[in-house]
Amino acid sequence: MAYSAGAVTDRFLRTYCKLFTAHDMGKYLSEMGIHASKSETEDFLETHPLVFPLEEHYYITRAGA
Numbered sequence: 314m315a316y317s318a319g320a321v322t323d324r325f326l327r328t329y330c331k332l333f334t335a336h337d338m339g340k341y342l343s344e345m346g347i348h349a350s351k352s353e354t355e356d357f358l359e360t361h362p363l364v365f366p367l368e369e370h371y372y373i374t375r376a377g378a
């Protein structure tokens with residue numbers, strides 16, 4: 314079953330409550346059949362309004378804050 318990238322990222326960002334890295338999100342996307350480079354994932358996370366960048370390349374979503 315193919316999922317849209319928008320639906321997958323939206324679900325992740327609205328429900329994930331733990332600290333994570335771009336690598337963690339990339340792994341999740343890959344498991345859902347969506348391929349994104351590490352730099353694409355980092356750029357997405359750095360600019361998304363539902364994500365707070367933390368120190369040492371960690372992130373947390375608004376759901377987890």
